[in-house]
Amino acid sequence: MADRIGVVGVGRMGANMARRLKDCGFNVTAVSDARPKAAKALAAELGCEACKSSARVTELADVILTVVSDDAAMDAIFAEKGKSLLHKAAGRLFINCATVSPATHLMVESRASQAGAQSIEACMASSITQAREGTLYLMIGGKPEAFERGRAVLEKLSNSLRYVGETGKAAQVKALVNMVMNINTAGLAEGLGLGAALGLDLAMLREVFSQTGANSRVLQTDGEDMQNRDHSCFFSAAHAAKDSGISLDLAKQVKLKLPMAAAAKKQFDVMIELGLGELDKSGVAELTFPGRALHKPKKKSS
Numbered sequence: 001m002a003d004r005i006g007v008v009g010v011g012r013m014g015a016n017m018a019r020r021l022k023d024c025g026f027n028v029t030a031v032s033d034a035r036p037k038a039a040k041a042l043a044a045e046l047g048c049e050a051c052k053s054s055a056r057v058t059e060l061a062d063v064i065l066t067v068v069s070d071d072a073a074m075d076a077i078f079a080e081k082g083k084s085l086l087h088k089a090a091g092r093l094f095i096n097c098a099t100v101s102p103a104t105h106l107m108v109e110s111r112a113s114q115a116g117a118q119s120i121e122a123c124m125a126s127s128i129t130q131a132r133e134g135t136l137y138l139m140i141g142g143k144p145e146a147f148e149r150g151r152a153v154l155e156k157l158s159n160s161l162r163y164v165g166e167t168g169k170a171a172q173v174k175a176l177v178n179m180v181m182n183i184n185t186a187g188l189a190e191g192l193g194l195g196a197a198l199g200l201d202l203a204m205l206r207e208v209f210s211q212t213g214a215n216s217r218v219l220q221t222d223g224e225d226m227q228n229r230d231h232s233c234f235f236s237a238a239h240a241a242k243d244s245g246i247s248l249d250l251a252k253q254v255k256l257k258l259p260m261a262a263a264a265k266k267q268f269d270v271m272i273e274l275g276l277g278e279l280d281k282s283g284v285a286e287l288t289f290p291g292r293a294l295h296k297p298k299k300k301s302s
Helices: 012-023 036-046 054-060 071-077 102-114 128-133 144-157 169-197 202-210 217-228 237-253 259-273 281-287
Strands: 004-008 027-032 063-066 093-096 118-124 136-141 158-165
Touching (some): 004 054, 012 036, 012 063, 012 128, 027 036, 027 054, 071 102, 093 144, 102 118, 102 169, 128 136, 136 169, 169 217, 169 237, 169 281, 202 217
Parallel strands (some): 004 027, 004 063, 063 093, 093 118
Antiparallel strands (some): 118 136
16 A cells, blocks of 8 residues: 555545545545635545645655546646646556546546556446445456556455456446436436326335336435435436436447437436536436426527
8 A cells, every 4th residue: 555645536426535545544645626625625634635736646646546527627637738647647547437438538548658657447337425435336447557556446445346448448338337327317207207197106106116127226226316306416417418428429439329318318408407407317307297396498589
């Protein structure tokens, strides 16, 4: 555990990953975030530095985890010029955990290599609680030697590491995971919404779903929340829309039509239009349950 650890992007996931590594005895030396207050609060908790620049994280850490929001954020923190993570980055290992496009992971690997550093993708298919407990399901992509270098860190964050292949492949798999999850979420919202309109007992309906072909992981995580309108955010509607968009872009590249994925993305896009993008993805039920007043976007004036 001699490596110094830095974490860039300390939202709900990144902060809990940093806490987990600190608890496991790793030397967490630096954190950074686009929201300086969040970085300062976590730094005070962990006893490390809240860095004002990405380059400062690289200066203070040997292994740097990135957990940022999207492709643009990755491009910014791995900029080829200026005080980015790549400034004097020779010998560093970047472990990139955000759900971004495969092309972005390839871009980061190329830029890191030119700077004398290594990079792998560690795509997460779990949530906040798992990040804190070290039970994430991680899909790894990149060069085997870089994976082996990061294994000690990754094994403390995950109870199941899956090496997928070369850089970009793990991001493809993660995009498909989230695409199917989003379809399931939108479908469950419609099923429960119709059940509510028919006057069915939704607790009974969820139990029947759980014992039949209507069962899914989403039923376990979101079904009761949809019924009770508890949309505390674990995975936001905005992220669901973004991730479905990544899958649809991949489908375009191979000239494949995915009508169900497109329909599910449209539902989450509507949530964003209504100002509900920061609700949990279970909030898609607000578009389907009868009597819920939030589901009709304003008509544009002609």
